[in-house]
Amino acid sequence: MPRDFLKGAADEYDVIVIGSGLAGMTSANILGRAGHRVLLLEQHYKLGGLATWFLRPGGHIFDVSLHGFPHGMIKSCRRYWNRDIADRIVQLNNIRFDNPQFSLSTTFNREDFTKLLTTKFGIEHQNVVDFFDTARGMNFYDDQATTTKQLFERFFPGRDDVVRLLMEPITYANGSTLEDPAITYGIVFSNFMSKGVFIYEGGTEDLVARMKKELESNNVDIRIRCGVDRINVKDGHVESVETNGRTIRCKAVVSNANLKTTILKMLGTEVLDKDFIERANAVRLNNSSTQVYMALKEGEHIDESSGDLFFTSTSKEFRTDLLLSRDITSRTFSFYYPRTRPEKKDRYAVVSSTNANWSDWADLNDADYEASKKDLVETTIDALEKYLPGIRQKIDWAEAATPRTFQHYTRHEMGASFGTKFEGLGVSRELPQQVGGMYHAGSVGIIMSGWLGAINYGVIVSNEVDQALVSKAFPV
Known part of the structure; x- marks a missing residue:
């Protein structure tokens, strides 16, 4: 018999949070801490959304998401998570640039x-x-x-x-x-x-594990492999959520799924104003990215003078279209030294990231897609060789992720790495006026974006939900 991932789940909660990205987990944590009955639903088998990791043969661990966030992350994690997490956030001191116009290092x-x-x-x-x-x-x-x-x-x-x-x-x-x-x-x-720029020391797997422990301590009911098919609305207010063949009632929903997916697919247009639907349709998704994950053989190393974040480009000028082009000229290398995961083996890894268009990858047939991924790996290693001669012989594992990869694992439409463009914020914020008890939190051009922006948006939305629940503004 297939496993029932909702076994033991209640038939009703105060709040259902859809998606366990940083905004979703933060919302669930705050609401659980406030004493509300919270159900956190995640369609993947891991928590974290894009802030997650994966394991490969040889004990290699790769962080998926782009790294580097502002100092404000420490304050937000201390206040809305715990000091244990906040104290593991450390500064990156060597940010490097190299392109035809200049070459330099900075503390940023x-x-x-x-x-x-x-x-x-x-x-x-x-x-x-x-x-x-x-x-x-x-x-x-x-x-x-x-x-x-x-x-x-x-x-x-x-x-x-x-x-x-x-x-x-x-x-x-x-x-x-x-x-x-x-x-x-x-x-x-x-x-x-x-x-300056900061990262979480210990790796994303450690961060998510500590967040999960904190969520459980606040009585949040966490369920993986539970994708949401439908958000049901009655008399202008959210009534329930359909997931894995069950309908679970709630007073409020916080969706950490993609904004357009939330509005146009989970809610459906029949419960929304025509003008709102038009504005939701007009919201532009942000770009996606490609990443190449490279792990060194045991015993091999990279000198820390290589930097923490390294922005490289072969283009003679800076242009947005060049940053997104399949003819890659700009790559950002993240270097992972043993201090990144001090409790693990002394391993070194490099992750290359480039902004990318969904359209350049979406329609490739299987053969062309695999060939393109292989080419992406090879050309990236070639580019890294310029700065780390002989690195190819030191690499034990290398693989690529594309916009299709991110779309597959996160269900973000078109593999969007940062949600939507700025106009998505107004649409996201207006959701509770369209449907009572319906909220959205995620990457929609909110301040700081990335990790810190996602957490802070989760804070904003969860406080609004808490106030409404306490004031009994929602139907009982």
């Missing part, structure tokens, strides 16, 4: 960037100060018509090299482009510039 904070911009790039000091202050002062109530490109033209006209330094890491961090609203860049950039 305002002080060091100010020094670089004034000395290496020759920008007037006051101009740098004004730029940083402008970016730091941005918020969601600002003018959304100004693009990131226009922001750079205001402060650094004709300086494509400066734009490259300031923009490439943020594109890597949240998928921002020069054509997106300047606030989606400025807010993220300022948060990184406050104190």
Whole structure:
């Protein structure tokens, strides 16, 4: 008999959280801690969404998600998870760049960037100060018509090299482009510039394990392999969720699934206003990515002078279309030293990440798809050889992930790595006005995006749900 992943689950909960990405888990944790009956449903067999990991022969562990988040992650984890998790967040001190326009290393904070911009790039000091202050002062109530490109033209006209330094890491961090609203860049950039770039020491498997333990301590009922087919609505309010052949009642739903999937598939258009449906259909998905995971043989090593994050490019100029092109010119290498997982074997790994278009991979037949993945691995190793001569002979395992990989495992439409573009935020926030008790939390251009943005959006939404439950605003 197939396993019943809902065995022992109740017929009704206060809140059902759909999806165990960082926003979903954070929402579930806060609501469980507040004393509400919470059911967390995850369609995959692992928690974490894109913030997860996988194991390969030889004991190699790879983190899936892109790494590097602002200092604010420490505060959010300490307050909404626990000190045990927060204390394992450490700074990356060596962020490197190499491209035809410049080659440098930085601690990636305002002080060091100010020094670089004034000395290496020759920008007037006051101009740098004004730029940083402008970016730091941005918020969601600002003018959304100004693009990131226009922001750079205001402060650094004709300086494509400066734009490259300031923009490439943020594109890597949240998928921002020069054509997106300047606030989606400025807010993220300022948060990184406050104190630099940080990671979780111990690996994603350790982080998710500690989060799961915390969830269980707060009585959250966690169920894996439970994809949601339908969110049922009665008299304008969520009534239940259909999963694995069961209908489970609830007072509220928090969806951490893709915004468009949540609205157009799980809810369905018949319960929503026509104007809202049109705006939901118009929301643009963010880009996806390709990644190449490379693990070194036991006993082989990489010198830590190679850096922690390494932004490389062979392109003579910075252009958004080049970042997304199948003809890859830009790669970001994440280096994993033994200190990344201090309790594991002394192993070294490198993960290469490039932004990518779903359309370049979606329609390939099986043979062409496998050939393209193999080519991606080989060309990436070739690119890494430039910086680490002889690395090919040291590699024990290498494989590639594409937009199709991310779509398959996360069910994110078109393999979107960062949810939707900025306009998705307004649609996401309006969901409770369309359907009572229906909320969405995830990556939709929210401040800081990535790991920290996902957690903070989970915080915002769970507080709203908690207030509504406590005030008995939902039908009993």
